[in-house]
Amino acid sequence: MDTRRSEQAGGANHVGKAQVGSLAPGRVVGDGRYRLLAQFGVDERGDAHLWRARDGQLKRDVALTLLVGDPADPEAARLARRTLERATHASKFGHGGVARVLDVLALGSGITSSEGLLGVVVAEWTKGSDLVDLVAQRPVAPAAAARMVQALAEAVEQAHQNGLVLGLDHPQRLRLTPNGALKLAFPGPLPESTLRDDVKALGAVLYLLLTGRWALPGGPPAIPAAPMTPQGRVVPPRQLVPTVPADLSSLAVRTIEDGGNGGIRTSAAILRMLEQVAEEEERTQLIKAVGGDPAESEGTVWTTKKPVKDVARRRKLALGVTVLVVATVVILAWGGLMLINVFQGDSKASGPTINVAAPPASSQQNGTQPPASSSAPAPPPTPAVGAPVAPQSAAVYNPEGSGDNTGRAKNAIDGKPETEWRTEKYKQQFPVIKPGVGLVVTFKDPINLSQVKITGGTPGTKVEIRSATGKNPDLADTKVVGNGDLKDGETTIPLAQPTQGEYFIVWITQLGGADGQFMTEIGDLSFLPAG
Numbered sequence: 294m295d296t297r298r299s300e301q302a303g304g305a306n307h308v309g310k311a312q313v314g315s316l317a318p319g320r321v322v323g324d325g326r327y328r329l330l331a332q333f334g335v336d337e338r339g340d341a342h343l344w345r346a347r348d349g350q351l352k353r354d355v356a357l358t359l360l361v362g363d364p365a366d367p368e369a370a371r372l373a374r375r376t377l378e379r380a381t382h383a384s385k386f387g388h389g390g391v392a393r394v395l396d397v398l399a400l401g402s403g404i405t406s407s408e409g410l411l412g413v414v415v416a417e418w419t420k421g422s423d424l425v426d427l428v429a430q431r432p433v434a435p436a437a438a439a440r441m442v443q444a445l446a447e448a449v450e451q452a453h454q455n456g457l458v459l460g461l462d463h464p465q466r467l468r469l470t471p472n473g474a475l476k477l478a479f480p481g482p483l484p485e486s487t488l489r490d491d492v493k494a495l496g497a498v499l500y501l502l503l504t505g506r507w508a509l510p511g512g513p514p515a516i517p518a519a520p521m522t523p524q525g526r527v528v529p530p531r532q533l534v535p536t537v538p539a540d541l542s543s544l545a546v547r548t549i550e551d552g553g554n555g556g557i558r559t560s561a562a563i564l565r566m567l568e569q570v571a572e573e574e575e576r577t578q579l580i581k582a583v584g585g586d587p588a589e590s591e592g593t594v595w596t597t598k599k600p601v602k603d604v605a606r607r608r609k610l611a612l613g614v615t616v617l618v619v620a621t622v623v624i625l626a627w628g629g630l631m632l633i634n635v636f637q638g639d640s641k642a643s644g645p646t647i648n649v650a651a652p653p654a655s656s657q658q659n660g661t662q663p664p665a666s667s668s669a670p671a672p673p674p675t676p677a678v679g680a681p682v683a684p685q686s687a688a689v690y691n692p693e694g695s696g697d698n699t700g701r702a703k704n705a706i707d708g709k710p711e712t713e714w715r716t717e718k719y720k721q722q723f724p725v726i727k728p729g730v731g732l733v734v735t736f737k738d739p740i741n742l743s744q745v746k747i748t749g750g751t752p753g754t755k756v757e758i759r760s761a762t763g764k765n766p767d768l769a770d771t772k773v774v775g776n777g778d779l780k781d782g783e784t785t786i787p788l789a790q791p792t793q794g795e796y797f798i799v800w801i802t803q804l805g806g807a808d809g810q811f812m813t814e815i816g817d818l819s820f821l822p823a824g
Contacts, residue, residue: 315409316342316359323403323413326350327357333423333479334465338511339376340369343465343479345418356392358414358481364406373411374399375484379458380414383480386457387696387717389727390448391477392416419478421470424498425515428505432534435541436570437473438502442495443567444727445475447720449491450560458482462494464501465513472728495563496548503530503537508549526550540570564720677824678743683708684734684820690798691730692768705732710749710816716804719811723803731756731800733764734818739795742774743823745786749816750779751805758786759798771798779805779813791823 320329327346334343342359360376362369377397384394396415398404404413427433433441445461452459460482461467468478475498493509500508500519508519508527520528527549531542544566548557557563687706689696696702697716704712716730723729745758758775777786799818804811 316344316361321349322346322357322359322408322410323398323415324405327355327413327415329357330354334425334463334513336463336466336483336511338463339372339483341376341479341481341483348415354418355395356416356418356479358416358479359410360412360414360481361409362411363409364400364411370400370411372484376481377412377414379460379482379484379486380480383452383457383459383482386452386455387699388448388451389691390445390475391452391459392419392480394480414479414481416478416480419468419470419476421468421476424464424467424469424475424501425513427469428501428516432505433502435503435537438499439541439567439570441469441473441475441502442499443564445477445498446495446560446563446567448477449495450564453488453491453560458486458488459491460486462486462490462497462509463511463513464498464507464516467498472724474727489558492558492560492563493549493551495560496545496557499541500527500530500545500549503541503545504533506533508545538570540566544570678821679824681746681819681821682736682740684818685737687714687732687734687818688764689714689730690733690765690800691727697730702732705815705818706734708817713749713814713816715814716801716812718806719804720809722811723801728768729800729802731759731798732815732818733761733796733798734820735764736795736797736820739793740820740822741791741793742797742820743788743791744821745775745788745797745799746819746821747779747784747786747799747815747817748782748819749814750784751813751815752780753803753805753807754779754801754813755803756786757798757800757802758788759800760792760794761796761798763796766796771800 316329316332318329318331321327322329326349328349330345330347332342332344335341336343340361342361344357344359346355346357347353348355358380360373362373364370377399380394381397383391384397387393394414394416396403396413398413398415400406400411404410432438445467449459449461459477460480461477466477466479467475470476497507497509500506501516504519505517506519507513507516512518520533522528527546529542529546531537531539544557544563548563550556557566684706687702689699689702691697698714701714705714714732742758742760747756750756755778756776757773759771760774761771774790774792775786775788777784797820799815801813805813
């Protein structure tokens with residue numbers, strides 16, 4: 294762990310607690326299963342220490358929220374039990390903005406009293422950057438900050454509809470994913486946290502992105518506190534950074550502060566305002582694009598990671614260049630034939646004879662044969678396909694969360710279109726909240742896939758067929774081998790060329806539906822190998 298990380302994470306440690314001092318990289322907790330790798334923060338309010346660790350049993354990295362305390366202290370033990378109960382309830386919640394809770398350990402159930410811990414919340418590890426690192430050099434552009442908080446607010450709204458408190462009111466519990474989305478990486482809400490605390494946290498996160506300062510109590514030493522007016526109110530972000538739009542500045546302050554009739558108290562209200570900001574930003578960017586404004590940095594998200602390669606964009610660019618080259622060759626060939634015709638003195642023809650259509654039905658019925666034309670290429674033969682091959686298993690593939698209706702994934706391969714798998718309902722279309730979601734299927738033996746048939750799909754849905762090397766790969770490590778739009782009934786998606794593989798992903802890049810009710814259903818999937 295580097296010096297800067299130690300200062301950020303360890304600056305808030307209670308020096309007098311021996312058990313805290315023993316939390317160091319290399320230590321093993323949780324009945325010897327989790328080896329601590331690096332500390333990423335401390336939420337002093339609940340003695341919650343945030344660590345990245347290695348699961349020695351499943352050989353994967355995880356996020357640990359370690360509740361430090363004296364097991365002999367009944368009040369501390371009671372508060373820890375309350376946090377663990379909330380974390381257990383959150384384990385049933387799936388959203389791309391919240392890391393999935395994998396396990397909850399308590400005293401006598403995965404933790405011994407000698408470990409100096411009152412509980413452990415185990416969550417999937419979130420790749421990306423620290424929120425503290427994100428704002429360390431400079432604030433985030435207002436448009437990008439609004440989009441990032443908007444995605445996080447959608448997670449809060451969905452959690453609150455399910456009666457869950459997320460507990461994201463500490464900046465070191467959040468991380469920025471490689472796709473530029475904020476995610477609650479260390480779940481485990483404090484025992485006294487309320488729904489209102491989650492809403493205030495959204496305002497504080499927006500304030501932090503816009504100014505680089507934290508506007509709630511209990512922030513980490515690595516982040517300066519927001520300045521206050523003589524009347525005890527938070528100084529608006531616009532006074533600190535004049536380029537911040539007035540509506541965003543007002544939104545942050547009105548969400549954080551409790552008093553007054555103008556306060557914002559629900560995540561739904563925040564979402565409505567952020568959607569208005571996003572629409573205004575789109576109009577502004579359109580005006581800039583039409584006017585040729587070279588300022589393209591607005592909305593850029595700075596991260597400490599290398600930018601992720603945009604595979605889809607590169608593929609589209611390559612396809613466009615290929616089409617342009619082919620069109621150019623055809624035009625040049627046609628022009629050459631025109632010149633040859635002119636120099637041969639054929640005044641009756643204005644160009645080469647090109648047969649672009651099948652002969653009329655009447656000529657076939659009269660027994661006449663159409664004239665032969667050497668310039669009419671024969672249509673390519675339709676690739677032969679074999680009988681469908683049933684996958685061994687199907688699972689929801691969602692790199693940004695725990696997936697949508699994971700228990701129903703098997704319905705898509707049971708051969709019964711009436712038993713479907715469906716996504717969650719989203720208020721916004723992909724990729725605003727996340728890049729997509731899909732199903733990964735596994736075959737017992739590799740197949741040479743040629744086509745995928747989708748029965749009972751929601752019209753308007755756009756899908757990609759991707760080949761993969763495992764059940765849970767990074768999206769960047771998968772390869773697009775086919776794509777198509779779903780329609781009523783059955784949709785056949787041919788692959789560009791037969792692809793050998795054991796794992797394939799049906800990846801949804803655009804949901805069906807409209808008007809804030811975006812969702813896709815898939816009745817059944819059939820995988821046809823090359824014949």
